[in-house]
Amino acid sequence: MPLSTSLHSAFMKLVLAWFAVSSLGQAEDWPQWLGTNRDADWREEGIIDRFPEGGPTLRWQTKLGAGYSGPAVADGKVFVMDRLAGEGDSAGAKLLHDGPPPRNINFVRKLLPGGERLVCLNEIDGKLLWAHEWDCPYTTVAAYAIGPRATPTVDGARVYALGAEGNLFCLNSKTGVVHWSRDFKKDYGLEIPEWGTAAHPLVHGEHLICIIGGKGTTCVAFDKVTGRELWRALSAEQPGYCPPIVRRIGGTEQLLVWHSDALESLNPDNGEVYWSVQIKPTYAMSIGQPVVEGNRVYVMGFNRVSACVEVAEDGKTAKLLWKGTTRRGIAGVHNTAFIQDGLIYACGPNGKYSCARLVNGETLWSTFTPAEGSRPASWANVFTVRNGNRFFLANDYGELIIAKLSAGGYSEISRAKLIEPTHRVAGRTLVWSHPAFANRSVYLRNDKEIRCYSLAKRAQ
Secondary structure (H helix, E strand, O other): OOOOHHHHHHHHHHHHHHHHHHHOOOOOOEOOOOOOOOOOEOOOOOEOOOOOOOOOOEEEEEEOOEOOOOOEEEOOEEEEEEEEEOOOOHHHOEEOOOOOOOOOHHHOEEEEOEEEEEEEEEOOOOOEEEEEEEEOOEOOEHHHOOOOOOOOEEEOOEEEEEOOOOEEEEEEOOOOOEEEEEEHHHHHOOOOOOOOOOOOOEEEOOEEEEEOOEOOOOEEEEEOOOOOEEEEEOOEOOOOOOOOEEEEEOOEEEEEEEOOOOEEEEOOOOOOEEEEEOOOOHHHOOOOOOEEEOOEEEEEEOOOEEEEEEEOOOOOOEEEEEEOOOOEOOOOOOOOOEEEOOEEEEEOHHHOEEEEEOOOOEEEEEEOOOOOOOOOOOOOOEEEEEEOOEEEEEEOOOEEEEEEEEOOEEEEEEEEEOOOOOEEEOOEEEOOOOOEEEOOEEEEEOOOEEEEEEOEOOOO
């Protein structure tokens, strides 16, 4: 029996839509911090060249609690963490200091009741599929105690979530059932750093690698299926906030860990230390991930800290190639640098976006345009993601920018405001959560909601 006219029309629209999507290439997930390979390289094709008038199309928006945790996108689901605040306000909360509290608000700790949550949403419409909650009073610096820091890590049927007070969970990514969990404070005696636990868990082979802290337990590897500890390594005064990363250097897979005392390289299979170079981040604020090109490793942090380490051909030793100054290198705080063809691109102090040579740290150009426009701003930040021959830059005002970056300078193509900043810091209201890019869309959150916008080209 032939289809009715209306059914036939609807069927043809579905077929045409399918062909349009298929012609743009295969969609790609963003299953963890900085994407599939933790390299901030978004490899999807069929992405818009510039934003349309009025900005990109909003696919959906869903209410959410507060937090810095960026979203992860995998297998038709969006995973993100948030905080469910308890009763009372921060002003009247109990101080956690022996004697008078520090005069600097950036170091004042308070006991803040509440809980944390891992939320799983349907990628198609943003509707809640499941959520896992746990009680989690905060003991970190109150001014920044708004929610979890780490992006969930998705590995097939499992998703790993790390809260700001050291609660680690392995859950079924489809149902939210908890397979196993760890409490870093109870299990390892971790003294929670000023700004919480923030290093995104890393899956490598059968290992789940985490930055914890303490003597001999700065870095710990678990069996990703059972949660059994496989090895422990390193001692540092503080664990820092930097995610672990595995890169092949000198023909050897190396686990790079930047903590409060040094940048160190380990065998990811057993925790054996290959090399160690002393690079001390100010206030243990190692945040941005180490980035690698060839045999060179670059790190950057607060208060003008930046450095390039050169690894020997056999991968077993390393030396400091150069250390940054006010005129050399880029000392970014919250963002991870991007290296392309021997050039470093990153947002430095007060929102100054810069380009420098990896070989010697020479600055080629700087601009405040992506962050603040024409002037410096306290704690201003820009995240950098590459897509083909151009970049998507996300600033802390909730704007997304399409730009060309080269040794010759910064060339902006298009800019759109996608979400409102909600977190008040140093006289500015901002958003510090890294967006995810998948399914030709961008997913970004503030302290009230998460939004998904389409960045796909329209079918011709």
